[in-house]
Amino acid sequence: MRFDIVTVLPELLVSPLNHSILKRAQERGILQVFVHDLREYGLGRHRQVDDYPFGGGAGMVLRPEPLAACIRHLQGERVYDEVIYLTPDGKTLDQKLCNRLSLNENLLLLCGHYKGIDERIRQKFVTLEISIGDYVLSGGELAAAVLVDAVSRLLPGVLNDETSALFDSFQDGLLAPPVYTRPAEWEGMAVPEVLLSGHAKRISEWQHEQSLERTRLRRPDLYARWQESENPNI
Ligand code: 6GU
Numbered sequence: 001m002r003f004d005i006v007t008v009l010p011e012l013l014v015s016p017l018n019h020s021i022l023k024r025a026q027e028r029g030i031l032q033v034f035v036h037d038l039r040e041y042g043l044g045r046h047r048q049v050d051d052y053p054f055g056g057g058a059g060m061v062l063r064p065e066p067l068a069a070c071i072r073h074l075q076g077e078r079v080y081d082e083v084i085y086l087t088p089d090g091k092t093l094d095q096k097l098c099n100r101l102s103l104n105e106n107l108l109l110l111c112g113h114y115k116g117i118d119e120r121i122r123q124k125f126v127t128l129e130i131s132i133g134d135y136v137l138s139g140g141e142l143a144a145a146v147l148v149d150a151v152s153r154l155l156p157g158v159l160n161d162e163t164s165a166l167f168d169s170f171q172d173g174l175l176a177p178p179v180y181t182r183p184a185e186w187e188g189m190a191v192p193e194v195l196l197s198g199h200a201k202r203i204s205e206w207q208h209e210q211s212l213e214r215t216r217l218r219r220p221d222l223y224a225r226w227q228e229s230e231n232p233n234i
Pocket residue numbers: 085086087088130131132133134135136137138139140143144
């Protein structure tokens with residue numbers, strides 16, 4: 001799977017995408033991430049990419065011409081399944097949307113900065129608008145990094161059996177159960193007996209009960225949905 005990310009702040013994206021699981025996925029050739037500096041498509045000697053908003057108000061808006069030039073250049077090289085604009089007024093990213101996006105081959109991500117991008121770019125090119133939650137970030141870059149991470153870890157071969165995404169919180173519509181490691185007793189606190197029993201069936205039954213109880217207490221909204229459909233993420 002390939003992501004192309006358009007941004008005025010490429011540095012903000014390089015580090016989060018080049019460590020640990022995402023680094024390994026890229027080394028294995030399962031994942032490709034290319035970050036494109038919008039300024040390379042900027043106007044004039046100063047490579048201008050933004051301007052004041054018509055109608056006034058604080059903050060700058062990304063101009064349409066550099067974005068269009070960059071998008072058209074990239075679209076000339078491959079067909080994108082979606083052109084995604086990261087924006088707080090988009091559809092909220094959840095596990096179900098991550099699952100759906102992970103089935104794509106090529107995604108083009110547009111990061112706004114300052115006040116956002118000219119509305120006409122959204123009308124002309126954008127096929128999907130995504131927010132990562134109900135709070136405001138300074139730009140779409142960290143949201144793009146979140147999206148790439150959440151989607152990439154679902155690709156076949158990125159995680160191994162032990163870390164399989166099948167056991168994630170949310171993947172079955174429930175929160176994950178508590179986890180423990182050595183030592184079996186620490187500062188007077190013991191690991192639940194069943195986890196030391198070696199009895200696979202009893203362990204997975206306990207984990208499922210814990211998942212249900214944790215979800216019921218912490219996320220009654222998810223719990224209600226789970227009861228209705230068993231797996232709301234498919
Ligand atoms: Cl995608 N962008 C910005 N700027 N803020 C956000 C967001 C995106 N998602 C939540 N807040």
